[in-house]
Amino acid sequence: MGTVILLTLTGLGLAALYFLVASGLSLVFGLADVLNFAHGLFLGVGAYATWWAAQNLPGAGPDGLGFVLAVLFGVAAGTLVAVLVELVLIRPLYSRTIEQVLVTVGLSLAGVALLQATWGADARPFPRPEWTRQVTSVLGASVPNGGLLLIVAAVAVLGALLAFLRWTRYGLVIRAGVENREMVTALGIDVRKAFTLVFAIGGAAAALAGALGGVYFGTVSPGQGGSLLIFAFIVVVIGGMGSVVGSAYAAVVVGLLQQFVNYYGVSGLGDICVVGLLAVVLLLRPQGLAGKVAHA
Amino acid sequence: MTDQMVDAPPAAVPAELTPGHSRWHGLRPWLPLVALAVAAIVPYSTLVLPGIFEGPLNSPGTLQLLAVCLVFGGLAAGYDLLFGRTGMLSFGHALYFAAGVYGTDILVTRAGLPLWQAGLFAVVGATTLAALLGAVALRTVGIAFAMVTLAFAQVGAILVARNFGGWTGGEEGLPLDVSGLPPALVGVTNTVNLYWLALAYLALVVFVVHRVSGSPTGRVLAGLRDDERRIGVLGLDPYRFKLVAFTLSGGLASAGGVVYCLIVGGASPHVTSSELTLSLLVMVVLGGPGTRWGPVLGGVLYMYLDHRLTAFGASDAVDALPAVLSAPLSQPLFVLGTVFILAVYFFPGGLASLTTRLAPLRKALRPPR
Amino acid sequence: MSEPVLSVENLSVRIAGLHILQGVSFTVAPTGVTVLLGRNGVGKTTTLRAIVGLTPRNGEVRGTIRMGAQSLLARPTHRLVRGGLGYVPEDRCVFAGLTVAENLRLAERRGSTPAYDKVYALFPELDRRGRQRAGSLSGGQQQMLAIGRVLLNDNRLLLVDEPTKGLAPKVVTEVAEVLQRVAESVPVLLVEQNLAVVRRLADDAVVLAAGQVAWTGDAKELLLETGLTKSLLGVGSGGGHETAPTAARKDGS
Numbered sequence: 001m002g003t004v005i006l007l008t009l010t011g012l013g014l015a016a017l018y019f020l021v022a023s024g025l026s027l028v029f030g031l032a033d034v035l036n037f038a039h040g041l042f043l044g045v046g047a048y049a050t051w052w053a054a055q056n057l058p059g060a061g062p063d064g065l066g067f068v069l070a071v072l073f074g075v076a077a078g079t080l081v082a083v084l085v086e087l088v089l090i091r092p093l094y095s096r097t098i099e100q101v102l103v104t105v106g107l108s109l110a111g112v113a114l115l116q117a118t119w120g121a122d123a124r125p126f127p128r129p130e131w132t133r134q135v136t137s138v139l140g141a142s143v144p145n146g147g148l149l150l151i152v153a154a155v156a157v158l159g160a161l162l163a164f165l166r167w168t169r170y171g172l173v174i175r176a177g178v179e180n181r182e183m184v185t186a187l188g189i190d191v192r193k194a195f196t197l198v199f200a201i202g203g204a205a206a207a208l209a210g211a212l213g214g215v216y217f218g219t220v221s222p223g224q225g226g227s228l229l230i231f232a233f234i235v236v237v238i239g240g241m242g243s244v245v246g247s248a249y250a251a252v253v254v255g256l257l258q259q260f261v262n263y264y265g266v267s268g269l270g271d272i273c274v275v276g277l278l279a280v281v282l283l284l285r286p287q288g289l290a291g292k293v294a295h296a
Numbered sequence: 297m298t299d300q301m302v303d304a305p306p307a308a309v310p311a312e313l314t315p316g317h318s319r320w321h322g323l324r325p326w327l328p329l330v331a332l333a334v335a336a337i338v339p340y341s342t343l344v345l346p347g348i349f350e351g352p353l354n355s356p357g358t359l360q361l362l363a364v365c366l367v368f369g370g371l372a373a374g375y376d377l378l379f380g381r382t383g384m385l386s387f388g389h390a391l392y393f394a395a396g397v398y399g400t401d402i403l404v405t406r407a408g409l410p411l412w413q414a415g416l417f418a419v420v421g422a423t424t425l426a427a428l429l430g431a432v433a434l435r436t437v438g439i440a441f442a443m444v445t446l447a448f449a450q451v452g453a454i455l456v457a458r459n460f461g462g463w464t465g466g467e468e469g470l471p472l473d474v475s476g477l478p479p480a481l482v483g484v485t486n487t488v489n490l491y492w493l494a495l496a497y498l499a500l501v502v503f504v505v506h507r508v509s510g511s512p513t514g515r516v517l518a519g520l521r522d523d524e525r526r527i528g529v530l531g532l533d534p535y536r537f538k539l540v541a542f543t544l545s546g547g548l549a550s551a552g553g554v555v556y557c558l559i560v561g562g563a564s565p566h567v568t569s570s571e572l573t574l575s576l577l578v579m580v581v582l583g584g585p586g587t588r589w590g591p592v593l594g595g596v597l598y599m600y601l602d603h604r605l606t607a608f609g610a611s612d613a614v615d616a617l618p619a620v621l622s623a624p625l626s627q628p629l630f631v632l633g634t635v636f637i638l639a640v641y642f643f644p645g646g647l648a649s650l651t652t653r654l655a656p657l658r659k660a661l662r663p664p665r
Numbered sequence: 666m667s668e669p670v671l672s673v674e675n676l677s678v679r680i681a682g683l684h685i686l687q688g689v690s691f692t693v694a695p696t697g698v699t700v701l702l703g704r705n706g707v708g709k710t711t712t713l714r715a716i717v718g719l720t721p722r723n724g725e726v727r728g729t730i731r732m733g734a735q736s737l738l739a740r741p742t743h744r745l746v747r748g749g750l751g752y753v754p755e756d757r758c759v760f761a762g763l764t765v766a767e768n769l770r771l772a773e774r775r776g777s778t779p780a781y782d783k784v785y786a787l788f789p790e791l792d793r794r795g796r797q798r799a800g801s802l803s804g805g806q807q808q809m810l811a812i813g814r815v816l817l818n819d820n821r822l823l824l825v826d827e828p829t830k831g832l833a834p835k836v837v838t839e840v841a842e843v844l845q846r847v848a849e850s851v852p853v854l855l856v857e858q859n860l861a862v863v864r865r866l867a868d869d870a871v872v873l874a875a876g877q878v879a880w881t882g883d884a885k886e887l888l889l890e891t892g893l894t895k896s897l898l899g900v901g902s903g904g905g906h907e908t909a910p911t912a913a914r915k916d917g918s
Contacts, residue, residue, distance in 0.1 A: 035439045037574075089637070095722050097439070098385065102581055102640045105574050110633025117623040117630060176760045176771050182719060183758045187772045187814065188746035230450050230570065233443045241440075268458030275447045279432055282444060523681045 006141035007259050013147030013216065015255025016154030020209035021232035022239065022247045023161060024202020030178040030242020032195045033097050037104040038085060039206055039232070040225025041111035042078045046207025047126075047220045048115060050074030054127040062127030070127070071211045078207020079200050086199035091192065108226070115222040123221035126214035133218075146216040153212055154251075157205055161244050170197055178242035231258075234274055238281050253277070328502075335495055338362070339488040350607075356487040361603055363487070363494035363559045365596040367552050370494075370501035372579040372595030374548035377505050379577065380585030381514070382541045383521030385438070388429075388445030390572040391452040392546035394563075395422035396553020398456060398470070401563040402463050405473035411481070415554040419547060426546025430539050437524075446570060453568040469564030472557060481558055490559045497555045498592065501548050506588060508544065517541055521586075575602075578636045584648025593647055602628045668733075670695045670822050670852050671716070676728035678708070678715050685711045687876040688728070693822065698844070698853045698866045700884055702898055703873035709856045710755055712873070713824045716854075717752045718742040732822065747774065749821035753828060755856075757811040761800025765791055765810060768799050772814040779817040787843055788813050805836035812843065823853045829862055841865050860898075864888055872897045 025039050053060045053073035060070040085107065093099045132149060135142040165171035173194045177184045184191045206225075213228070214220045235254050239246030254274050261270035341353045349358045371393060378384045399418030403409045409417070433444045459466030474482045480489050508514050516537050519527045527534050557563055566572065575598065583594020605628035617625070624630045643649060669692035678686040686708045693699045701709050711720075719742055720726050730737040737745055746752065760768050769791070773779045785792040788809045794802065799810060808828055815823065828844065829837040841862045844853065848866065857863050863870070867884035879897055880887065888894060 029439070033439070035442060092641070099640050099644070101385065101439070101442070102577070103637050105577060106633045106636035106640065108633075109571070109574060109578070109629045110637065113627035113630035113633060114624055117627045172763070172767055172771055176763060176767075179760045179762055180758055182742075183754065183760070184771070185742040186717060186719065186746060186752045186754065186758075188743050188774060188818070189771070190741075190743045226570075230446060234447050237440060237443050237447075266458075266460070268454050268460070271454045272451050275451045278444065278447050282436055282440070283432065526681075 002139070002141040003263075005139050006143060007263055008256065009138060009141065009143045009151070010147055011256040011259030012252065013144075013150045013255075014259060015251040016147075016150040017209055017213055017216070017228065018232055018235045018255055019154045019248055019251035020150075020157060020205045020212075021228055022235040022251055023157070023244050024198070024205045025232055026236045026239065026241055026243060026247045027174065027178075027198045028195075028202050029236065031174055031181065031191075031198050032090070033095075033181075034090060034100045034104065035097075036202070037101065037229070038107040038111060039104075039202065040229035041108055041115075042082050042203040042206035043210035043213070043225035043228065044112065044115050044222060045081045046074040046078035046210030047214045047224065048074075048119060048210075049077035049207070050211040050214060051124065051126055051220050063129045067127075067129050071208070074211040075204050075207045078210065079204040082199045082203020082206075083196060085203075086196050090199070091195070094192065112222050112226065119222070121222060123219040126218055126220045128215040128218065132215050144216070146212075146218075150212050150216055153208060157208065158244070158248050161201070164201075165244065170194060174198060231271075231274065234278050238278055332495070332499060335366075336492065339491055348604075354488070356484045359487045359491045360559060361600070363491040364556070364603075365599040366491070366494040366498045367556050367559065368576075368579065368599040369592040369595035370498040371549055371552045372576055372583065372591040372598075373498075373501045373505050374545050374552065375576045376580045376585055376591040377508065377517075377541055377545045377548070379580050380587070380591065381505075381509055381521065382517040382538060384538060384542065385442045385577075386433075386445040386542070387442045387570060387573050387577075388433075388447075388449030389545070389549055389576055390568055390570065391429075391449040392422045392426050392549040393553045393556070393572065394452055394456065394568040395425055396550030397557045397563045397567050398464060398553075399550070400554045400557045401470050401472050404476060405470060406463055408473075408476060411477050411558075418554055419550045422550030422553070423543060423547035426550075427539065427543040430542035430546070434535055434538050434542065446573075449568070449570060449573065453565070453570070456565050456568045464563070464565075467565060469562055471562040474561070477558075490555075493555055494559060497552060501552070502588070502592060504544070504548065508541075513537065513540065518586075575632075578632065580646075582636060582639050582646055584646030587646070587648035590646045590648030597647075598632065601632060605631055667695055669693055670732065671854065672729075672731050673712070673716070674729045674731075676712065676715060676726070676730065678711050678720060678724060678726050680711070680721060680724040685724075685876055686715070689873065689876070689878050690728075691871040691878055691881055693852060693854050694869055695852055697868035698848045698855050699869040699871065700863050700867035701854060701856045701871050701873065702863070702887075703879075704898060707873045708876050709873060710826055713752070713826050713854070713856060717750055717824060718745050719752075749819065751815040751818070751820035751823040751851075753811050753815055753823065753825045755826040755830065757804075757807040759799040759802070759807045759810050759814075761798065763799055764796050765799055765802070766795035768810055769814050769817060772817045774818055777818060780819075781817065784813040784816050787816070787846065803836075804832050805839065808832065808836075808840055809843070812840075812847070816847065820851050823847065823851055825853055826856045827858060828855075829857065829859050837862060860888065860894075 021039065021043060024042075025036060028034050028036050028039075050070050050073065053070040054062045054067065057070065057073055060066045060073060062070075089103050089107065090100055093103065128146070132144075132146045135144050136148060137143075165175055173184060173189055173191070174197070177191050177194055181191055209228070210220075210225065213224065217224075231254065235247055235250045238254065239248070239250030254277070257273055257277065258270035261273045262268065339354050339359060344352045349355075349361070351358050353359075375386075375389050378386050378389070396418050399421055400411075400414045403414035403417055404411060407414075429445075429448050433441055433448065436444055456464045457466060464470055480486055481493075509517070516527060516532055520534055520537060524534050527537070553567070556567070576595075579594040579598045580591045581594070582598065583592065584590025606626075608625075616622075639646065671693040673692070674690045676686055676689040677684070689708070689712060701712060703709055714720055715726050716730055716737065718737070718740060726738060728738075732748070732750065735748070737750075760771070763771070769779075769781070769784070790806060791810060791813050794806070799807065802810065812825070812828070825844065828840050832840065837859060844855070844866055847853065855866065857866075863884065870880070870882060870884035870887045871878060872880040872887070874897060880893070887897075
């Protein structure tokens with residue numbers, strides 16, 4: 001029983017990480033049709049900026065409020081990079097889908113290489129509060145606190161995103177734009193401002209994933225974003241592009257499937273099952289679980 | 297779009313093309329053969345090109361680098377059959393290349409098959425795999441297709457990395473057992489034969505892609521790229537044509553894998569990575585998608601730069617620069633990624649479009665007669 | 666005749682290498698309804714979309730389009746719309762996942778008061794169904810919503826693309842009535858296939874054939890001449906021939 005609870009909670013921790021990366025990817029893709037290969041870079045920037053801030057930023061540190069400040073700095077850095085990428089690189093190629101994908105591919109290669117050039121290719125120990133290294137006993141299972149932190153953060157982000165989409169003017173524009181971008185402009189709305197916004201949101205969520213993923217894994221390395229990104233893509237496709245709720249469901253399914261099959265079956269089999277699930281979903285429902293609709 | 301292919305200049309010897317345009321006109325159709333002949337006799341040259349290659353042209357190190365470049369030239373040309381000529385954005389091409397590499401390696405090293413059988417099985421197996429996975433993936437289009445192919449290729453990467461049954465050697469890779477190979481393909485002194493093998497592979501791919509794109513099927517593929525609905529209106533099934541292109545391209549990639557496995561003497565997990573597919577995409581776009589020589593040139597140059605930039609990054613000239621500059625410059629992928637982004641903006645047609653773009657300049661510079 | 670609200674001159678549109686429009690010129694009068702007619706696939710929708718700047722990226726637009734003294738080409742769609750060009754697209758294009766109220770709220774603009782009273786007076790149904798998802802509305806209700814959200818703001822010209830397509834006859838009449846009332850205050854460029862609706866609404870007519878203007882003039886006059894209507898629009902028993910209109914008057918007044 002304890003094993004099942006442990007696997008469930010660590011699976012949910014993984015799901016939380018996927019959701020933080022996938023929600024932004026999904027919104028960016030749903031609204032702007034940009035398949036963002038550079039999304040893993042936002043994660044890397046968030047992780048390294050947090051790592052850097054914990055050591056160098058005045059007031060920030062590996063513990064307590066100082067750590068919160070470090071994470072905030074990381075999230076701000078990720079957001080800033082995402083906004084710059086949208087404004088400088090993506091916007092000039094507005095509605096040229098393939099070229100945009102190519103640019104994000106180039107960016108992911110160059111960006112990761114830049115992180116590597118600056119901080120080395122090897123994983124570095126991540127500064128983290130003492131309590132995140134410990135475990136909490138949940139119904140007899142010893143669950144790492146870092147994983148629980150991820151789950152709490154993902155739930156909070158999900159709630160905030162849904163509230164934003166549901167009750168704000170820009171949320172309305174984003175939901176409408178995911179459905180039919182052209183018609184939004186035909187109502188006199190400059191939809192490109194919303195593009196910048198979803199990049200900022202996606203960048204912030206990915207950077208948060210980077211920082212908290214660093215806490216969870218205990219290390220940070222330049223390639224971290226890339227390996228997460230592929231599963232985040234799968235989550236986006238399964239959940240339906242543009243749907244935040246769909247991403248959340250799909251992340252949970254993927255995280256749990258992966259964790260359980262990897263434990264009870266052969267290690268690595270869970271990852272393969274996830275791809276199998278993707279194939280099945282595509283054959284049965286090409287639009288994904290939730291379709292291309294951003295429900296709030 | 298077929299006219300663009302005809303217009304595409306043979307890029308193998310661009311330097312000679314610049315002066316006296318008209319004189320070369322009659323020779324143009326023969327230039328590929330001339331280039332092939334030149335490439336074939338390279339191993340007989342002891343020419344030393346300081347700064348470009350470390351040893352003389354016929355040194356094993358240089359020949360091996362050239363052979364890798366040639367294989368990737370062929371891979372890029374095969375990938376262009378999907379991207380540049382049919383408009384399919386696959387992010388899983390590495391899978392079929394890796395199937396060729398690991399298939400050959402495992403069949404030779406673990407199963408002890410003779411090379412020709414191992415290679416044949418690897419190519420047939422990988423081609424079948426491409427047909428099966430393509431049949432599923434092609435139910436989606438556009439970006440979803442890209443994601444699905446990416447995910448399928450990820451399975452390959454996982455299988456290799458997790459080392460199921462101890463077949464693949466996991467992270468360490470699997471060195472090729474050379475004891476059962478034909479002696480002509482083994483040993484440093486025989487690198488030249490591998491070079492010729494790589495050249496033959498490149499020639500084969502270029503020939504196949506050229507024949508396919510000139511055929512009625514090729515015209516349908518070009519039509520699919522430009523406007524899929526129009527092909528549907530003509531009563532042709534886009535799915536079947538795309539599956540043919542996908543399978544053929546996968547088969548060509550696996551053949552490249554067989555050659556690559558011989559050249560580097562084994563398999564390592566990086567051939568399964570999505571980064572390999574991304575770099576194929578970069579090669580094609582840098583070279584010029586949908587042109588005959590662009591992808592080949594892009595592939596050769598990319599691999600050359602990828603290799604040489606590592607040496608360049610470690611050179612004194614770069615070390616002397618302030619750290620802000622020298623650190624990124626020592627990362628080949630940083631340089632290539634940046635060049636790639638710039639190319640997407642400023643040279644959408646890739647290297648192959650340069651000659652046409654420079655034509656007005658040439659005309660202006662030519663002295664009046 | 667007074668200054669036209671919109672003038673299209675020598676408009677050519679090429680999409681994916683196909684010539685859809687080849688040198689189309691016409692004007693829209695400052696009052697009443699100008700109807701754009703022609704057989705299917707002749708380029709009516711392409712014309713409207715070119716005016717409002719929604720030609721797809723693989724398309725190419727040449728010529729001039731002016732609203733008053735202002736050139737419309739090369740300006741982004743959202744600016745054109747804010748400048749008073751209202752667009753009701755083919756197939757309504759309401760946001761199916763949003764509620765009726767949200768669909769309307771989306772059309773609100775900063776700096777101007779949305780005319781909800783006017784819209785709800787025209788379409789009381791929209792007020793009652795505010796919380797309903799637009800996707801669950803009937804075709805007629807969706808059309809009302811599509812027109813209503815455009816009327817929230819002041820417009821100098823409305824472009825309305827096939828508002829009665831696929832609607833039941835009774836609903837067609839309702840939509841026509843609404844458009845008639847709307848046209849009392851703002852000029853309308855209407856694409857319409859239903860000749861009964863055209864007869865009821867249209868003041869001027871522009872007929873397209875094979876990507877060019879085949880006839881312009883008084884709509885009543887066009888509809889009176891059955892032979893002309895038949896050859897231009899393919900309506901009536903002998904429709905479907907590709908006969909060039911011999912009696913085409915190139916420049917009506």
